[in-house]
Amino acid sequence: MAVSPLLWTLFLFSIIFSLQSSSSSEDTPITRFQHYLRFNTAHPNPNYTAPVSFLINQAQSIGLTAKTIEFVSGKPVLLLTWLGSNPNLPSILFNSHLDSVPAESEKWIHPPFSAHKTIDGHIYARGAQDDKCIGVQYLESIRNLKSRGFVPLRTIHISYVPEEEIGGFDGMMDFAASSEFRDLNLGFAMDEGQANPGDEFRVFYADRIPWNLVIKAEGIPGHGAKLYDNSAMENLMKSVELISKFRETQFDFVKAGKAANSEVISVNPVYLKAGTPSTTGFVMNMQPSEAEAGYDLRLPPMADPDVMKKRIDEEWAPSIRNMTYTVSELCH
Numbered sequence: 001m002a003v004s005p006l007l008w009t010l011f012l013f014s015i016i017f018s019l020q021s022s023s024s025s026e027d028t029p030i031t032r033f034q035h036y037l038r039f040n041t042a043h044p045n046p047n048y049t050a051p052v053s054f055l056i057n058q059a060q061s062i063g064l065t066a067k068t069i070e071f072v073s074g075k076p077v078l079l080l081t082w083l084g085s086n087p088n089l090p091s092i093l094f095n096s097h098l099d100s101v102p103a104e105s106e107k108w109i110h111p112p113f114s115a116h117k118t119i120d121g122h123i124y125a126r127g128a129q130d131d132k133c134i135g136v137q138y139l140e141s142i143r144n145l146k147s148r149g150f151v152p153l154r155t156i157h158i159s160y161v162p163e164e165e166i167g168g169f170d171g172m173m174d175f176a177a178s179s180e181f182r183d184l185n186l187g188f189a190m191d192e193g194q195a196n197p198g199d200e201f202r203v204f205y206a207d208r209i210p211w212n213l214v215i216k217a218e219g220i221p222g223h224g225a226k227l228y229d230n231s232a233m234e235n236l237m238k239s240v241e242l243i244s245k246f247r248e249t250q251f252d253f254v255k256a257g258k259a260a261n262s263e264v265i266s267v268n269p270v271y272l273k274a275g276t277p278s279t280t281g282f283v284m285n286m287q288p289s290e291a292e293a294g295y296d297l298r299l300p301p302m303a304d305p306d307v308m309k310k311r312i313d314e315e316w317a318p319s320i321r322n323m324t325y326t327v328s329e330l331c332h
């Protein structure tokens with residue numbers, strides 16, 4: 001008896017379907033990584049609930065104890081623990097953060113929370129490098145060590161903190177000041193580190209202090225047709241030029257191979273704010289009385305913050321040129 005074409009087609013479909021569903025339910029380090037990447041924890045509205053549950057499940061499946069501490073409601077710190085054979089010794093902490101910077105989805109080749117994997121093995125997702133790969137590697141390393149019967153001498157803790165990308169105030173800062181943190185009796189801690197395409201892991205032992213520098217200029221407003229002295233824009237542009245020159249001197253060290261990026265003071269313009277808004281954009285025939293520029297400035301550990309402040313005071317935002325500035329440090 002001949003099988004009807006329709007039945008044959010249905011049969012083929014069911015095979016294809018079962019193959020697809022078996023490949024999508026595959027549980028490997030890569031699929032677990034993809035799973036973690038699909039949680040949207042990008043700012044400005046990261047939701048930590050589902051990724052934390054996922055991590056707790058992962059942790060429990062490999063026999064780690066899990067505990068969440070909410071210093072600020074909706075912003076949990078997740079702490080996993082692998083007990084050592086001598087828990088009285090100072091312990092070890094591995095940290096990573098749950099959140100990521102925002103993603104402009106329309107500019108992505110693959111949606112930023114799809115964790116799409118290409119045929120050549122590249123995975124696309126916001127937060128993949130910074131730093132969900134790190135958080136997943138901690139768990140996969142432990143899974144691997146445990147499967148080989150390894151038991152650590154010291155207790156190992158793994159923390160997953162929220163809000164790192166916006167300064168860590170409601171995350172690591174509260175955690176580090178807490179009694180829970182003190183009770184960990186840490187002897188050594190490793191932070192997020194950096195993703196690396198190869199098999200080696202780069203370890204850093206220093207970090208730069210980020211400064212949010214905002215310089216503001218004031219000046220006499222004037223008609224756009226006349227050349228005045230001391231307009232706000234002129235005052236600001238003088239500073240912008242000086243800062244650009246300074247940036248070049250630092251960058252030259254890097255370009256000449258005399259210093260690493262992380263060893264110089266970087267200062268990058270991030271916004272400019274000036275002009276008088278109109279219904280179609282800006283009033284074009286008027287020189288504004290205020291203008292402002294924002295910079296991301298990073299100081300390496302050996303740079304003297306007082307010397308930097310003096311430079312800003314005297315050259316970049318001098319009151320003699322009707323300028324003011326603010327510096328907010330993300331780390332204290």
Ligand SMILES: *[C@@H]1O[C@H](CO)[C@@H](O)[C@H](O)[C@H]1NC(C)=O
Nearest residue numbers: 046047048049050051053074
């Ligand atoms: C966060 O996600 C959980 C489910 O994962 C949901 O129940 C909750 O309503 C979300 N919270 C907010 C503030 O959207």
Ligand SMILES: *[C@@H]1O[C@H](CO)[C@@H](O)[C@H](O)[C@H]1NC(C)=O
Nearest residue numbers: 219220230231235320321322
């Ligand atoms: C500073 O502001 C004062 C008062 O508006 C003005 O007279 C002076 O010319 C300004 N100086 C500079 C350098 O912009």
